[in-house]
Each structure stands twice: as structure tokens, then as C-alpha cells.
Amino acid sequence: MIGSKKWKFLLFIFILIGMSIEGRNNIKKELQIKGEYSNYPMEKMIEWINLNTRNDSIFAGTMPTMANLKLSTHRSIIVHPHYEHKKIRHRVKLVYTMFSRNPLRHIHSILKQYQVNYYVYESHWCTITNRPKGCSFPEMYDIDEQDPRILTRTTLACQTLESHPQPYFKRLFNYEHLSIYEVL
Structure with missing residues (x-):
């Protein structure tokens, strides 16, 4: 059985990986927007x-x-x-x-x-x-x-x-x- 501290650390790593993947996808999506400021x-x-x-x-x-x-x-x-x-x-x-x-x-x-x-x-x-x-x-x-x-x-x-x-x-x-x- 995995110790409580190790379990929390692994959970933290998985959450961080999941957030990083979603964050990277969001950044890619934003960088694909082409536009120009106009006034x-x-x-x-x-x-x-x-x-x-x-x-x-x-x-x-x-x-x-x-x-x-x-x-x-x-x-x-x-x-x-x-x-x-x-x-x-x-x-x-x-x-x-x-x-x-x-x-x-x-x-x-x-x-x-x-x-x-x-x-x-x-x-x-x-x-x-x-x-x-x-x-x-x-x-x-x-x-x-x-x-x-x-x-x-x-x-x-x-x-x-x-x-x-x-x-x-x-x-x-x-x-x-x-x-x-x-x-x-």
C-alpha cells in the first residue's frame, strides 16, 4: 500500500499534468487567432x-x-x-x-x-x-x-x-x- 504522502504527491503530479496539457492547448488556440488592432x-x-x-x-x-x-x-x-x-x-x-x-x-x-x-x-x-x-x-x-x-x-x-x-x-x-x- 502506498503511503499517504506519496499518494498525495502522485495525485498532485497527475493534476498538474492534466492542467498543463489543457493549458498548452489553450495557448496554442490563442496563438492561432490572427487579427489586427484598428482605430x-x-x-x-x-x-x-x-x-x-x-x-x-x-x-x-x-x-x-x-x-x-x-x-x-x-x-x-x-x-x-x-x-x-x-x-x-x-x-x-x-x-x-x-x-x-x-x-x-x-x-x-x-x-x-x-x-x-x-x-x-x-x-x-x-x-x-x-x-x-x-x-x-x-x-x-x-x-x-x-x-x-x-x-x-x-x-x-x-x-x-x-x-x-x-x-x-x-x-x-x-x-x-x-x-x-x-x-x-
């Missing part, structure tokens, strides 16, 4: 940036888009995916005020302070409505807002950017949900 609006935007902006231009926008922009165009960005730095978190919060109730002139002054030449705007970020109460951009900014005139505004800065960007911004590029605005 045509982003590709068009990157192409436009490479053709129409200077190499020393500075961009602002949402973190995921800025990461792609930096990687693909080597242009400077003021928000960065290394979000653990306190200064960068503060800058992200300032740039994301585009989705708050603040007036467009306020966002313009923030971007000018950081010498931003272009703002990359994604319209779907302005219209996110499927958030739980208290989790939308305007509600998050309302928590810190002290000015009652801003709290009573019903129009978001991003909505004003879309409809009346002048005299602070000029739209230079638009493709589907992506737009590039020059900071005037």
Missing part, C-alpha cells in the same frame, strides 16, 4: 498631426489618447500615463476641466499656462451619461467648486468647445469623434 479615427488624427504640426508642438487631451499620440508622433504632451506623480495628477485634473461646468476661457487660460498649442478633443467623453450618480465629470468637479455661478451653469465647457470655440480655440481637424483644436 481608424486615431490613425487619421496621427497622420494629420505628423503632416500639419511642428515637431515641437505641445498637445493636451485625455490620457489614453495622449499616450498614443506621444508614442506615434513623438510630440510633447502635458498629461502622461505615469499618473503616480503628484504634479502630473494635478495637470490631468486641470486638463480634464474641459468636461466641467467652467467657462471655456478658464480652460483656455490653463492650457496657455502650460504652453499648449493643440487640444485633442473626443466628443464621446463629453456625453458620458451612463455613470452612477456622483461619478460624472461635472459632478466630480462640482465637489471642489466654490463659485456658485459655475455650479448653476448647465452647459459644460466641452459643449461650448463644440458649438462656439472662438475666440479661444479653432478647430483644425475633425474625424468622427476626434477633433484637434488650435489653442489661440
Whole structure:
């Protein structure tokens, strides 16, 4: 009769072998999937940036888009995916005020302070409505807002950017949900 420890060890080995066979089959199956990542609006935007902006231009926008922009165009960005730095978190919060109730002139002054030449705007970020109460951009900014005139505004800065960007911004590029605005 096999000892208890030896029996447990053999059982462990058989289970491990079974899992390894199934795991190997799963890996083979996944490696056979052929595909290609495609984000045509982003590709068009990157192409436009490479053709129409200077190499020393500075961009602002949402973190995921800025990461792609930096990687693909080597242009400077003021928000960065290394979000653990306190200064960068503060800058992200300032740039994301585009989705708050603040007036467009306020966002313009923030971007000018950081010498931003272009703002990359994604319209779907302005219209996110499927958030739980208290989790939308305007509600998050309302928590810190002290000015009652801003709290009573019903129009978001991003909505004003879309409809009346002048005299602070000029739209230079638009493709589907992506737009590039020059900071005037």
C-alpha cells in the first residue's frame, strides 16, 4: 500500500499534468487567432498631426489618447500615463476641466499656462451619461467648486468647445469623434 504522502504527491503530479496539457492547448488556440488592432479615427488624427504640426508642438487631451499620440508622433504632451506623480495628477485634473461646468476661457487660460498649442478633443467623453450618480465629470468637479455661478451653469465647457470655440480655440481637424483644436 502506498503511503499517504506519496499518494498525495502522485495525485498532485497527475493534476498538474492534466492542467498543463489543457493549458498548452489553450495557448496554442490563442496563438492561432490572427487579427489586427484598428482605430481608424486615431490613425487619421496621427497622420494629420505628423503632416500639419511642428515637431515641437505641445498637445493636451485625455490620457489614453495622449499616450498614443506621444508614442506615434513623438510630440510633447502635458498629461502622461505615469499618473503616480503628484504634479502630473494635478495637470490631468486641470486638463480634464474641459468636461466641467467652467467657462471655456478658464480652460483656455490653463492650457496657455502650460504652453499648449493643440487640444485633442473626443466628443464621446463629453456625453458620458451612463455613470452612477456622483461619478460624472461635472459632478466630480462640482465637489471642489466654490463659485456658485459655475455650479448653476448647465452647459459644460466641452459643449461650448463644440458649438462656439472662438475666440479661444479653432478647430483644425475633425474625424468622427476626434477633433484637434488650435489653442489661440
